[in-house]
Amino acid sequence: MLALLLVVAVGLVLWWTRPRTPTAELGPQRTVVTQNPKAGVHTRLTDEVEPWKIKRTLEMVREMGAPWVVEYFPWAYIQPKPDVWKWKHSDEVIAHANRQGLTVIARLGYVPEWARPPETTPLFLDEEHFADFGRFAAEFVTHYAGQVDYVIIWNEPNLALEWGYAAVDPVKYTAMLKVVYPMIKAANPDVQVLAGALAPTLAPPGSEWGMNDLDFLQAMYDAGAADYFDILAVHAYGWSFPPDEPAAPDVVNFRRTELLRDIMVRNGDGAKAVMITEGGWNDHPRWTRAVRPGQRIAYTLRAYEIARDEWPWLDAIALWAFRYPWDAKTYQDYYTFVRTDFEPKPIYEELRQALTGESP
Amino acid sequence: MSGDMRPTTCPWWRRWWVWASALLLVALLGLLLLPGSPAVRLLRQDTTWHAMTQRGVWRIGMDPSFPPFETLADDGAIVGYDVDLARAMAAQWDMEVELVAIGFDSLIDALIAGKVDSVISALPLDPRLTKDIAYSAPYFEAGLRLAVPQASALAATDPAALEPDAFDPGTLLAGRTVAVEWGSTGDMIGRRLTREGASLTLAQYPTPQRKPWARCCGARPMHSGGQRYPARPKARRSQSWLWARRWKAVPTSSPCRCVPMNCTATSPTRSLPYRRTARLTN
Numbered sequence: 001m002l003a004l005l006l007v008v009a010v011g012l013v014l015w016w017t018r019p020r021t022p023t024a025e026l027g028p029q030r031t032v033v034t035q036n037p038k039a040g041v042h043t044r045l046t047d048e049v050e051p052w053k054i055k056r057t058l059e060m061v062r063e064m065g066a067p068w069v070v071e072y073f074p075w076a077y078i079q080p081k082p083d084v085w086k087w088k089h090s091d092e093v094i095a096h097a098n099r100q101g102l103t104v105i106a107r108l109g110y111v112p113e114w115a116r117p118p119e120t121t122p123l124f125l126d127e128e129h130f131a132d133f134g135r136f137a138a139e140f141v142t143h144y145a146g147q148v149d150y151v152i153i154w155n156e157p158n159l160a161l162e163w164g165y166a167a168v169d170p171v172k173y174t175a176m177l178k179v180v181y182p183m184i185k186a187a188n189p190d191v192q193v194l195a196g197a198l199a200p201t202l203a204p205p206g207s208e209w210g211m212n213d214l215d216f217l218q219a220m221y222d223a224g225a226a227d228y229f230d231i232l233a234v235h236a237y238g239w240s241f242p243p244d245e246p247a248a249p250d251v252v253n254f255r256r257t258e259l260l261r262d263i264m265v266r267n268g269d270g271a272k273a274v275m276i277t278e279g280g281w282n283d284h285p286r287w288t289r290a291v292r293p294g295q296r297i298a299y300t301l302r303a304y305e306i307a308r309d310e311w312p313w314l315d316a317i318a319l320w321a322f323r324y325p326w327d328a329k330t331y332q333d334y335y336t337f338v339r340t341d342f343e344p345k346p347i348y349e350e351l352r353q354a355l356t357g358e359s360p
Numbered sequence: 361m362s363g364d365m366r367p368t369t370c371p372w373w374r375r376w377w378v379w380a381s382a383l384l385l386v387a388l389l390g391l392l393l394l395p396g397s398p399a400v401r402l403l404r405q406d407t408t409w410h411a412m413t414q415r416g417v418w419r420i421g422m423d424p425s426f427p428p429f430e431t432l433a434d435d436g437a438i439v440g441y442d443v444d445l446a447r448a449m450a451a452q453w454d455m456e457v458e459l460v461a462i463g464f465d466s467l468i469d470a471l472i473a474g475k476v477d478s479v480i481s482a483l484p485l486d487p488r489l490t491k492d493i494a495y496s497a498p499y500f501e502a503g504l505r506l507a508v509p510q511a512s513a514l515a516a517t518d519p520a521a522l523e524p525d526a527f528d529p530g531t532l533l534a535g536r537t538v539a540v541e542w543g544s545t546g547d548m549i550g551r552r553l554t555r556e557g558a559s560l561t562l563a564q565y566p567t568p569q570r571k572p573w574a575r576c577c578g579a580r581p582m583h584s585g586g587q588r589y590p591a592r593p594k595a596r597r598s599q600s601w602l603w604a605r606r607w608k609a610v611p612t613s614s615p616c617r618c619v620p621m622n623c624t625a626t627s628p629t630r631s632l633p634y635r636r637t638a639r640l641t642n
Contacts, residue, residue, distance in 0.1 A: 283543065286426060286464040293543025294566040329486045331465070346547045 024051040024096070031101040032067040035357050036308045040068025040105075040318035041337065042278055045093050046077070048325040053342075055096045057323055060338055062100040064348060065355025069102045070152070070277045070318040074110030075136050076122055082114055082132075087143060094147050105150040105194065105277060105318065108137055116164075124164020130176050134183035141188040150192045152233050152277060153180055156199040158216040160209050168211045170219035177228035195229030196220070197277055198260075200237055200252045214249060214259055221267040231272060231315065234260055236279035236303075239289040243303045254279065254303055261313060273315040276307065280319035280335060287331035297347045301354050408477050417456045420446050421476035423464040429482040429500075442480045445499070468493065504546055506538075530558035537561040541568050 041061055045054050061069055073090050080086065097104045110122045115129040125133060141151060156162040157173040181193050198213035205215075217232075238245075238254040247255035257276065264270055280303070282289065283296040291299065300319065307317040323338040337348040344352075353359065392399035412418050422442055424430045430440040438459045450457045462470050467479045472492055485495055508514045520526060530553055540546040542564040550562040 286423065288463055288465065292567060293541060293547070294564075297543045329488065343548065343552065346543045346551060349551060350543075 024055040026095055026099045027055075029099055029101070030062055032062050032065060034065035034067055034355050036065070036304055036355050037067055038307045038314065038316050039066040039304050039351075039355050040070065040103075040316050041066050041322040042070040042318050042320045043322045044072075044324050046072045046074060049089075051092055051096075053325070054093055056342055057338075058093075058096045058100045058102060060342065060344070060348075061322055062102060063356075064337070064352045066318075066351075067101070067103055068105065068316040068318050069097055069322075070105045070107060071097070072107045072109075072155075073140065074122075075108060075115075075133065076110045076112035078140070079136050080112055080114075085139070094144055098147055103150070103316075104148050105152060105275065105316070106140065106144070106148050107152040107155055107197070107277070108133075108140065109154050111164075121164050123162050124166060125176065127172070127175065130179040131183075133176070134180040137180050138183040138187035141184050141191045145188050145190070149190060150194060150231070150275075151184065152194040152197050153177060153229070154195075155197050156235065158198045158201065158203075158211045158213055162199070167208075168216070170211070170216045170225075171223045174220050174223035174225040174228070177225055181228040192230040193228075194231045194233040194275060194277065195225065196260075197233035197235060200235055200256050202250060202252060213256075214263060217260055217263050218267075221263070221269070226267060226269050229272075232260065232264060232269075232274045233277040234274055234279075236276045236317075237320075238279070238281045238291075238299055238303070240291055242295075243299050243306055254299075254306075257311070257314075261311075270313070274311075274313055275315050276317040276319070278320045279303070279317070282331060282334045284331035284334035287334070290331065290334060293346065297350045300347060301350065304351070304355070412453075412455065412477050417458050418446070418450050418453070418478065419458045419460055419476045421460045421462045421467050421470050421479045422481040423467060424461050425464070426482055441500075442482065446480050504549065529553055530556060530560075533558060533560040535559055537563050539563045539565060542566050 041064075043057055043061065045057060048054050048057070058069070071093060073093075078086055078090060094104060111125050111129070111133070112122075115132045116122070116124050117126070137151060137153070141148065154162075154173065154176070158168055158170070160166070160168055163169070163173075177195055184191055184193055196217060198216055199210065200213050201210050203210040203212055205212075211219075213235075234257050236254050236257045237252065239252055241251070241253035243254040245251070245253045245255060247253065247258045249259060257274065261274055264272060264274070281291050281296040281299050283293040284290040303319070304317060307314050321332075321335050321337075323336050323342070324333065324340055326340055327333055336345065337351065338344050391397065394400065422430045422438065424432050424438040424440070426440075428440055429442045430438055433439045438461060443459065446457050446459070460470070460476050462476070464481065467481055467483065468489065470476050471479050482500070485498070489495075506514070514532065517532065521528075521532075533553070538550055538560050540550050540562055547562065547564060550560065553560060554562065
């Protein structure tokens with residue numbers, strides 16, 4: 001009996017003194033000092049578990065002079081069961097972002113198991129569960145009323161990979177918008193709903209892997225999408241081309257954004273704004289679509305300039321990706337501005353100088 | 361309830377039979393699993409090696425866009441250090457070599473899919489892939505290094521001062537000009553040293569080719585590439601950030617001297633033990 005008590009006592013002590021994830025003080029309210037109010041980055045805090053790293057990431061974004069951040073908030077993480085809501089991590093991210101003076105564009109997607117058939121990927125959503133996704137999105141914008149004013153509905157639905165390996169279908173995506181958009185607006189009319197976020201691709205007609213983004217957007221309009229989003233989200237990757245390379249339907253480059261904008265105008269939707277929610281250049285030594293590090297810097301600086309000076313219809317440009325929680329060990333690591341250990345890459349320093357106007 | 365409630369007993373011969381069977385089974389398993397036994401040989405069978413020996417041809421995937429490891433000659437042939445390495449190994453094994461040009465992004469997939477037997481393409485080690493593919497021991501250790509004129513005092517630095525514990529780049533480079541590729545890892549480290557108070561001047565060049573290699577050291581280029589031939593086209597920088605890891609002066613035939621070591625690759629024969637190492641990495 002004594003031994004049992006001893007074991008219980010030791011167990012209690014160990015439990016009481018267990019290592020806990022330290023919280024990070026929010027700190028004082030900050031504002032972003034910038035010469036380019038459209039500048040932003042896509043952060044990758046979804047799987048960042050340590051609060052101080054969340055805070056440090058967002059501090060560095062603010063110090064770089066970028067007022068906008070796009071961040072991913074997976075549905076499956078927040079609502080793992082129909083009646084279970086887990087807001088802790090997203091609360092932390094939103095609170096720190098707001099405290100750093102950043103405007104958050106929340107990307108929503110990633111279907112929990114309970115809302116999809118067995119043996120499907122978390123990127124598969126059938127019509128039967130559009131309303132469930134709508135309820136989640138409505139709950140999200142209610143929970144973050146006054147803190148998050150922009151949400152993106154889905155990501156790159158023109159790729160089979162991002163559409164749960166189902167046949168890419170702009171009509172089905174539009175049907176989802178028609179269900180989700182009114183639910184979001186009913187929950188929080190101040191929220192701006194972004195749609196599209198299409199992957200720039202030259203996939204040929206009938207490809208099993210994806211649909212050309214220009215064709216997909218037109219098909220969305222044909223299906224009646226115009227009344228079911230407020231802002232078009234665009235992914236503007238430059239691949240190996242400079243940002244001033246003219247746009248052309250058969251080329252994926254930064255100015256392909258202009259072609260998507262033309263489609264909006266042709267469909268009478270020119271009054272709406274555009275936001276670039278992913279994009280940029282990669283400087284991997286061997287990836288076929290990469291450029292040299294110096295080119296990446298020059299192209300990125302120029303892209304932010306174009307966004308500010310030449311595209312009045314563009315509200316924000318958030319390039320991929322500020323920092324990863326851990327090394328991907330692939331070419332993806334060469335999209336980042338800051339290493340996983342927070343060491344700033346030269347591109348970060350150059351952007352900070354350009355965006356804040358401060359000398360090194 | 362009726363009948364005899366006493367527990368039934370197992371006949372002695374049946375107990376002995378069970379014990380004997382168990383012992384026999386253990387003994388058989390032990391024999392089968394002895395090193396060199398047919399069972400072990402079967403379990404350890406290297407299907408890749410088997411296919412290579414049956415075919416008499418070693419199919420190697422490489423991305424010929426990374427000189428000096430592999431590149432295309434004027435006649436379209438794949439040439440380079442990795443090609444020489446592959447041919448030397450194949451000669452030892454008395455095999456033909458078939459080089460398959462594959463984009464770097466697809467090399468691992470091609471290996472897993474069995475399109476090639478091996479990859480030799482200055483392939484960096486990714487520990488997470490070791491459950492799918494077998495890496496050889498490293499045969500080339502890339503890393504940042506400093507190229508200095510042969511006559512530079514830096515080239516004569518005491519090797520002890522270049523050991524990681526003693527190494528102080530801020531002091532070593534104080535008052536000097538260091539050329540880097542703009543945006544590269546070398547640039548990042550140079551900026552870090554500057555932030556930390558080192559009084560060096562960074563000379564940033566848009567590409568490695570623009571660095572003053574030929575004069576080698578009007579400035580002292582901090583060469584961020586792992587290759588031996590810095591002036592070769594498309595020379596790329598290293599991915600390593602441990603730039604001060606193993607500093608050591610190594611003379612080369614160039615007017616420059618590389619500090620640290622690793623200007624030359626280690627001996628292939630040392631790094632290629634046993635046939636499992638048919639798949640290589642740097």
